[in-house]
Amino acid sequence: MKCxxxxxxALQLFLLAGAELEILCTADLHGRLEKMPSLGSVLRTGxxxxxxxxxxxxxxxxxxxxxxxxxxxxxxxxxFGYDVWVPGNHDFEFGRxxxxxxVRSFRGAxxxxxxxxxxAGKWKLFERNGVxxxxxxxxxxxxxxxxxxxxxLEFRGAYSALSAIMPEVRAARPDVVVLAWHNGLYSSVGAxxxxxxxxPEIDLVLGAHSHExxxxxxxxxxxxxQAGSHAAAVARIRVEVDDETRKxxxxxSELLRPVPEKVDSEAVRLLEPYRAAWRAxxxxxxxxxxxxxxxxxxxxxxxxxxKTGCEALRRATGAEAAFFAVRSGYGSxxxxxxxxxxxxxxxYENRVCTIELSGKELRRFAEEQFALAKRWKRIxxxxxxxVSVSRAxxxxxxxxxxxxxxxxxDYALVSxxxxxxxxxxxxxxxxxxxxxxxxxxxxxxxRVGQPLPPGGNGSFDD
Numbered sequence: 001m002k003c004x005x006x007x008x009x010a011l012q013l014f015l016l017a018g019a020e021l022e023i024l025c026t027a028d029l030h031g032r033l034e035k036m037p038s039l040g041s042v043l044r045t046g047x048x049x050x051x052x053x054x055x056x057x058x059x060x061x062x063x064x065x066x067x068x069x070x071x072x073x074x075x076x077x078x079x080f081g082y083d084v085w086v087p088g089n090h091d092f093e094f095g096r097x098x099x100x101x102x103v104r105s106f107r108g109a110x111x112x113x114x115x116x117x118x119x120a121g122k123w124k125l126f127e128r129n130g131v132x133x134x135x136x137x138x139x140x141x142x143x144x145x146x147x148x149x150x151x152x153l154e155f156r157g158a159y160s161a162l163s164a165i166m167p168e169v170r171a172a173r174p175d176v177v178v179l180a181w182h183n184g185l186y187s188s189v190g191a192x193x194x195x196x197x198x199x200p201e202i203d204l205v206l207g208a209h210s211h212e213x214x215x216x217x218x219x220x221x222x223x224x225x226q227a228g229s230h231a232a233a234v235a236r237i238r239v240e241v242d243d244e245t246r247k248x249x250x251x252x253s254e255l256l257r258p259v260p261e262k263v264d265s266e267a268v269r270l271l272e273p274y275r276a277a278w279r280a281x282x283x284x285x286x287x288x289x290x291x292x293x294x295x296x297x298x299x300x301x302x303x304x305x306x307k308t309g310c311e312a313l314r315r316a317t318g319a320e321a322a323f324f325a326v327r328s329g330y331g332s333x334x335x336x337x338x339x340x341x342x343x344x345x346x347x348y349e350n351r352v353c354t355i356e357l358s359g360k361e362l363r364r365f366a367e368e369q370f371a372l373a374k375r376w377k378r379i380x381x382x383x384x385x386x387v388s389v390s391r392a393x394x395x396x397x398x399x400x401x402x403x404x405x406x407x408x409x410d411y412a413l414v415s416x417x418x419x420x421x422x423x424x425x426x427x428x429x430x431x432x433x434x435x436x437x438x439x440x441x442x443x444x445x446x447r448v449g450q451p452l453p454p455g456g457n458g459s460f461d462d
Contacts, residue, residue, distance in 0.1 A: 018249050019130035021176060022050040023237040027208035028088070028229035029054065029073065030061025033271055035231035036076045040264030042234045042256045043080045049129040052081055052108075055208035055227075056088025056139060056182035059102065063343040064278040069094055072274040074102050079270055083108045083126065087115070088182040088208060089140035093349035096152045111137025111180065114161035116154040122165050125172050131241050134174035136165065136202075138181045140209060142188050148353075148410055148432055149423055158189050162199055170201060175241045176248060177201045184210030184226070185219060193220040203248055204237065216253035223251045233257050282343070285336035286442075287449040294332035295345065296379040301370075301389050305345075306381025309437070310407075312444035314384060317433060319354045319407035321362070321384030321400070324437070325369065328377050336452065337445060346438045350409035355419060355430040357406050363398040365406075365418045370395050405429075409437050 024046045026039070043052060054077060059070030070091070077085060085106050092099060103110045103119050113122035113136055123136040140146070141158040156164075162179075169177060179202050185192045187209070196202055197220060204223050207214065211229035216237075218224070227235035233255040240249045296303035309324035326345065333341040357365070366387050369380040373393055386399040410432060413419050422428050 018240050018242045021128055021131040021133055021239040021241065022046055023053060023178070023204075023206070023235075023239070024050050025053045025055060025180070025206045025225065025227055025235040025237065026231070027055040027182075027206070027227045027235075028057045028211055029231050030057055030090070030229065031059055031065025031070070031073055032062055032231040033064050033072050033076065033274060034062075035258070036073075037263035037265075037267035037271065038258035038260050039231045039234060040076070040080055040267040041262045042258050044264060045256070046236070047129075051083050051126055051128055051133065051135070053084040053135065053178075053180050053206060054082055054086065055180050055206050056086045057090045057208065057229075058085065058088065060090035060093050060349060061230075061347065063282050063340045064274065066343060066349070067278040067282055068274050069098050070102050071105065072271065074105050075270055075274075076267060078105075078107045079267060080264075082106075084124070084135055084137060084180060085110050086137040086180045086182055086208075087112055087120075087139055089143060089146055090348075092143070092147070092153060109135075109137075111135065112139045113165055114138045114141070114143070114156045114158055116156060122161075123169055125174060130243075131176060131239065132172075132174045133176045133178060133239075134169045134172060135178045135180055136162070136169065138162070138179065138183070140182045145420075146414055148414055151432075158183075159195070159198075166199060166201060175246050176203050176239050178204045178206065179222075180206045182208045184208070184212060185214070185224060186210075192224065193218075196220045196222055204239065204251060206235070206237075213255060215255050216251070223253065225253045227255060231258070278340075282340040283338055284454055285338050285452050287445045287451055288336050289334040289445065289449040292332045292334035293337075293345075295327060295329040297330075298328050298374075298377075298379075299391060299393060300328075301379060301381070301393075303379060303381065306379065307383055308444060308448070309441055310381055310383035312440040313352055313407035313437070315444060315447075316352060316435065316440040317354050317405075317407040317431075319384070319405040321382060321404050322407040323365075323369070323380065323382055323412060324408075325373075325378040325380045325412065328379050337449075339442070342438060342442060342445075346441065348411065348437075350411040350437050352407060352433040352435060352437060352440055353410050353413050353430060354405050354407050354433075355413060355422065356428065357404060357419075357422075359398070359400040359402050359404070361418065361422070362400050362404065362406065363395070365416060366398055367395045368416060368418050369412075
C-alpha cells in the first residue's frame with residue numbers, strides 16, 4: 001500500500017510537470033575573442049532546444065576584435081548557435097555600413113525594436129520544447145542622443161517602440177514574453193520596475209549595459225537576469241510552463257562560469273586565422289618614439305600625450321584648435337609602439353569632427369569638460385587656444401579668437417550638453433571625418449617618430 005502511494009504521488013508529479021524552456025544569455029562580451037572558447041564550453045551544455053541570446057556590446061572592446069571589424073565575434077556567435085543578437089551602443093561605433101554587414105552575416109535574428117532599420121527585426125516568436133516564446137529586442141535607450149545628425153542611424157523611444165509592437169506580440173499568443181534589452185535596472189528611462197508597469201505581458205527581462213551581475217530578481221512582475229560582462233559568465237534561465245493552462249509555473253535562473261582550461265575545440269580552430277592576422281599586424285612595432293607616451297595622472301592637465309593627441313586632430317582636419325581627452329592612469333606606450341598598445345590607450349572607435357564655435361562657446365565647453373574630468377577619470381587637453389586651469393580643475397581663463405574651428409571626437413561632440421544643441425542650429429558649420437582619433441594619432445606618431453619595418457616586439461606597461 002505504501003509503495004502504491006509513492007507511485008501515485010510520482011505519477012501526479014509527472015502529470016503536473018509542464019514544458020520547460022531553457023535560455024542561455026550573454027551580455028557585454030566586448031570583443032573578448034580569446035575568452036570565447038572557454039565560454040563556448042558552457043554554451044554547449046544547453047540542450048538543442050535552448051534559446052541562445054546575446055544582449056549587445058558584442059564586437060567592440062578588444063584589439064583583436066577591432067582588427068576584424070567585429071567579424072570574428074559574429075562568427076563565434078554563429079558557431080555556438082545563437083538565435084538572437086541585440087546590438088548594444090558600442091556595436092554602432094564601427095559605423096552603419098560595417099554594422100549592417102555584421103547584421104547580414106549573423107545567422108540568427110537581429111532584434112532591435114527601437115532601431116529604425118529594415119535589416120533588423122523587432123521581435124520574433126520561437127517554439128522550443130513545446131513552449132511558444134516571443135523575444136523582443138531593444139538597444140540602449142539613449143542611442144538617439146549618441147549619434148550625430150545625418151549619421152544614417154535613427155531610433156525610436158523605448159516606450160513608443162514597445163507600445164507599437166505589443167499588440168502583435170499579444171496576438172501571437174505566446175506562453176512566455178522575453179524582453180532582451182541592452183539596458184540595466186536603472187537608466188535614462190528610470191527604474192525598470194516602474195517602466196514595465198504598462199507592459200504586464202513581459203515575463204522575463206534579459207539585461208545588459210551596466211556590466212552588473214544579476215543571477216535573478218524581481219523587477220515589478222517580471223523576472224530580471226543580467227550575465228555581467230567580458231565573457232565572465234553565461235546566464236541560464238529555465239521557464240516552466242503548465243501544459244494545460246499555458247501559464248508560467250516558475251522561473252529559475254543562475255550564472256554559469258566557464259573553466260579556463262575547458263575550451264571548445266571548434267572555437268579554437270575558428271579563432272586561429274583571426275588571431276594570426278591580428279598578431280602579424282597589431283603586435284609588431286610600427287614606430288619608434290624619442291620618449292614614451294604615458295597616461296596623465298589625476299589633475300595633470302598639461303600632459304604630453306594630450307598635446308600629441310590634439311596636434312594629431314588639428315593636423316588631420318586643418319582646425320585652428322583641438323580638444324583631446326584620455327583616461328588617467330599609469331599606462332605608457334613606447335618608445336617602440338604597437339597598434340595593440342595604442343588601442344589599449346584609446347579603445348573606442350570615436351571618429352573625428354570639427355565644429356565652428358565662438359570664444360564664449362569654447363569657454364563653456366571647456367568648463368563643462370574640466371567639471372566632468374574627475375567623474376569620468378578622463379583628463380582634458382586643448383591646443384590652439386589657451387585654457388588656464390586651477391589645481392582643483394576649475395577653468396580660470398580662456399584666450400581664444402572670437403570665432404574658431406575646434407577639432408574633437410564625435411563622442412565629445414554628442415555627449416556635450418554645450419555643443420550637442422548647436423548641431424541643429426541653422427548655419428552652424430560642423431563636419432564628420434571618415435577616420436577615428438586613434439587613426440589620426442597613429443599618423444601623427446609616424447610623422448614625429450621613426451617608422452619601423454616589420455618585426456620586433458612592442459610593449460604596453462600598465
